Amino acid sequence: MRAMLGTMRAELVGAGGVVERNAYLTKRYIWWDLAWFVWTVANTLTIVFIAKGIEAEGGTLDVNETMSTLLIGAVVWAYLGILFEFLMETVAWERWEGTIEYTFMAPLSRAMHLAGQGVFAVLYGMLRATFLFVICGFVFFDLSMPDAQFFAAFVVLLVASVSFIGIGMMMSVLPLISPEKGTQLGFVAQGTLLVVSGVYYPVDVLPQWMQWIAVFSPATYALEGVRAAILEGAPLSALWSDIWPLLVIGAVSIPLGLWVFSRGETYAKRHGKLKRSG
Amino acid sequence: MSEHAVVVDRLEKVFQVPERDPGLVAATKGLFRRKTREVRAVDAISFTVDQGEVVGFLGPNGAGKTTTLKMLSGLLYPSGGEGRVLGFVPARRQREFLSRITLVMGNRNQLQWDLPALDSYELNRAIYRIPREEFAPLRDELVELLDIGDLVRKPVRQLSLGERMKAEIVGALLHKPQVLFLDEPTIGLDVTMQKRIREFVADYNARYGATVLLTSHYMADVEALCKRVVVIHHGRILYDGPLAGLADQFAAYKTIGVALENGGADLSRYGEVLHTEGDWITLRVPKAETSSVTARLLTEEQVLDLNVEDPPIEDVIELVFAQERPE
Numbered sequence: 154m155r156a157m158l159g160t161m162r163a164e165l166v167g168a169g170g171v172v173e174r175n176a177y178l179t180k181r182y183i184w185w186d187l188a189w190f191v192w193t194v195a196n197t198l199t200i201v202f203i204a205k206g207i208e209a210e211g212g213t214l215d216v217n218e219t220m221s222t223l224l225i226g227a228v229v230w231a232y233l234g235i236l237f238e239f240l241m242e243t244v245a246w247e248r249w250e251g252t253i254e255y256t257f258m259a260p261l262s263r264a265m266h267l268a269g270q271g272v273f274a275v276l277y278g279m280l281r282a283t284f285l286f287v288i289c290g291f292v293f294f295d296l297s298m299p300d301a302q303f304f305a306a307f308v309v310l311l312v313a314s315v316s317f318i319g320i321g322m323m324m325s326v327l328p329l330i331s332p333e334k335g336t337q338l339g340f341v342a343q344g345t346l347l348v349v350s351g352v353y354y355p356v357d358v359l360p361q362w363m364q365w366i367a368v369f370s371p372a373t374y375a376l377e378g379v380r381a382a383i384l385e386g387a388p389l390s391a392l393w394s395d396i397w398p399l400l401v402i403g404a405v406s407i408p409l410g411l412w413v414f415s416r417g418e419t420y421a422k423r424h425g426k427l428k429r430s431g
Numbered sequence: 432m433s434e435h436a437v438v439v440d441r442l443e444k445v446f447q448v449p450e451r452d453p454g455l456v457a458a459t460k461g462l463f464r465r466k467t468r469e470v471r472a473v474d475a476i477s478f479t480v481d482q483g484e485v486v487g488f489l490g491p492n493g494a495g496k497t498t499t500l501k502m503l504s505g506l507l508y509p510s511g512g513e514g515r516v517l518g519f520v521p522a523r524r525q526r527e528f529l530s531r532i533t534l535v536m537g538n539r540n541q542l543q544w545d546l547p548a549l550d551s552y553e554l555n556r557a558i559y560r561i562p563r564e565e566f567a568p569l570r571d572e573l574v575e576l577l578d579i580g581d582l583v584r585k586p587v588r589q590l591s592l593g594e595r596m597k598a599e600i601v602g603a604l605l606h607k608p609q610v611l612f613l614d615e616p617t618i619g620l621d622v623t624m625q626k627r628i629r630e631f632v633a634d635y636n637a638r639y640g641a642t643v644l645l646t647s648h649y650m651a652d653v654e655a656l657c658k659r660v661v662v663i664h665h666g667r668i669l670y671d672g673p674l675a676g677l678a679d680q681f682a683a684y685k686t687i688g689v690a691l692e693n694g695g696a697d698l699s700r701y702g703e704v705l706h707t708e709g710d711w712i713t714l715r716v717p718k719a720e721t722s723s724v725t726a727r728l729l730t731e732e733q734v735l736d737l738n739v740e741d742p743p744i745e746d747v748i749e750l751v752f753a754q755e756r757p758e
Contacts (some may be wrong), residue, residue: 158637170554170558174546177546178545251540252541252544254506254541255535255540255541257505258504258506260530261558420509425446428539429561
């Protein structure tokens with residue numbers, strides 16, 4: 154028991170080390186990241202402006218609510234993008250720099266290694282998502298959200314993040330095998346996940362087969378839950394119908410993600426794919 | 432526990448390597464039918480390394496040295512056979528195994544390119560569970576020994592190759608590994624620093640009883656550190672034994688150095704004159720004739736001094752590497 158606790162503690166310390174390293178690396182490129190954040194803001198604004206455009210064209214809609222709905226979709230999109238980017242880019246980065254072989258030689262379980270990557274991605278992604286939401290929602294548009302339960306929305310997104318990390322782990326295999334093109338396929342996962350999940354529209358406008366897929370997408374429940382909390386003021390207790398599917402999907406996606414990653418690692422080690430050259 | 436730190440038993444690694452002819456037509460054809468070639472990088476090799484032993488693992492480029500070291504570190508899975516290090520199967524990635532080995536590759540880096548080496552050392556401390564009270568003194572000692580005190584605060588990308596190698600070696604030894612796989616650790620270093628690294632490895636071996644498997648193209652490294660060498664070529668072991676015995680097995684000649692009273696005499700009838708330096712003449716003679724030529728020199732010439740030596744190790748290695756792949 155004592156030995157097990159010791160091992161667990163060591164694993165957590167190791168995962169903490171990975172989080173710390175990613176923090177240093179992010180700090181190293183923080184000004185570039187800020188520049189990239191400007192693009193994220195611009196992209197979000199173009200989406201939120203759609204509501205104003207419809208109104209200007211004579212459409213009848215609750216502009217404030219539609220803008221808020223679109224804003225939430227855009228922020229979740231950006232959040233998912235950062236999460237996947239971190240999980241995949243760190244693998245791609247290490248492949249390019251040649252440090253991946255040493256990372257794989259470190260006495261840290263793959264679960265804790267990837268958990269360390271995921272935890273930092275969630276922390277950083279949450280921070281960016283918050284800034285994005287505040288800048289676009291309140292600084293730029295002055296949207297009104299009088300009933301918003303921000304804490305409940307935060308909890309839903311946090312629970313959803315577990316599933317997102319699981320999916321991100323699966324996607325991280327791609328840059329492991331192909332650092333040149335693998336990362337790009339992460340965008341495919343992000344786009345596919347969100348298009349079926351009602352990122353800017355209700356899921357029931359989708360064709361039936363897409364609605365079936367939406368049932369298995371954690372983004373569906375994340376978007377529903379966050380919108381219910383922010384737009385309808387639903388407290389955390391009222392969001393259980395969104396939270397339990399997220400817990401179930403998370404419980405499946407994390408082990409599945411680890412399994413897929415371990416298969417990719419085995420393939421890479423069998424075929425000598427970890428090296429850049431030589 | 433076995434007295435062997437490393438046991439390699441008929442270990443092999445086969446890669447399928449894609450290849451195609453140059454040009455657009457061949458590239459287009461490759462989209463539909465990919466041609467591959469089987470490369471037997473390591474071909475059923477067997478050897479052992481005792482605990483505390485320092486063994487030179489020699490071979491020309493592409494001989495299979497790095498592939499072997501990677502299999503022993505768990506970075507590559509063997510296609511056949513087995514390797515065991517400290518009793519562990521490397522591919523299983525057991526924590527106890529990974530905590531007790533290290534691999535230094537001269538042309539790879541474990542230190543994060545964008546960070547100062549000190550930050551990467553901290554990550555190693557966390558991952559290898561090194562107690563802080565042990566970590567700081569050991570890190571400082573290694574940093575001082577390798578004279579990189581003013582470099583470890585710079586991002587690694589700003590270091591020269593030699594400086595980076597020194598920083599890499601510190602990072603690789605912080606957890607006091609018992610088995611060191613050193614793959615050309617002195618590559619790119621100046622002569623003084625090569626010497627310092629050699630002394631450092633020898634000291635580490637003596638102090639911690641560590642086992643070292645060293646590859647290097649610098650024979651000075653091998654001569655200074657290894658009593659025993661394993662020579663690999665085309666994935667197969669050509670020689671495994673004392674460094675001194677390498678010449679016996681592979682060199683077809685010996686050198687005879689001789690000083691004569693009537694210095695400057697023509698000795699070409701005894702063998703090939705390699706060079707003359709003052710009164711000292713160096714001859715190359717077939718190994719089988721060494722005794723008879725020496726006897727003739729002593730009886731026929733007025734010899735002041737004479738010695739018989741094996742050819743320089745670089746020449747012997749060159750002879751070994753020149754061998755064709757056996758069928």
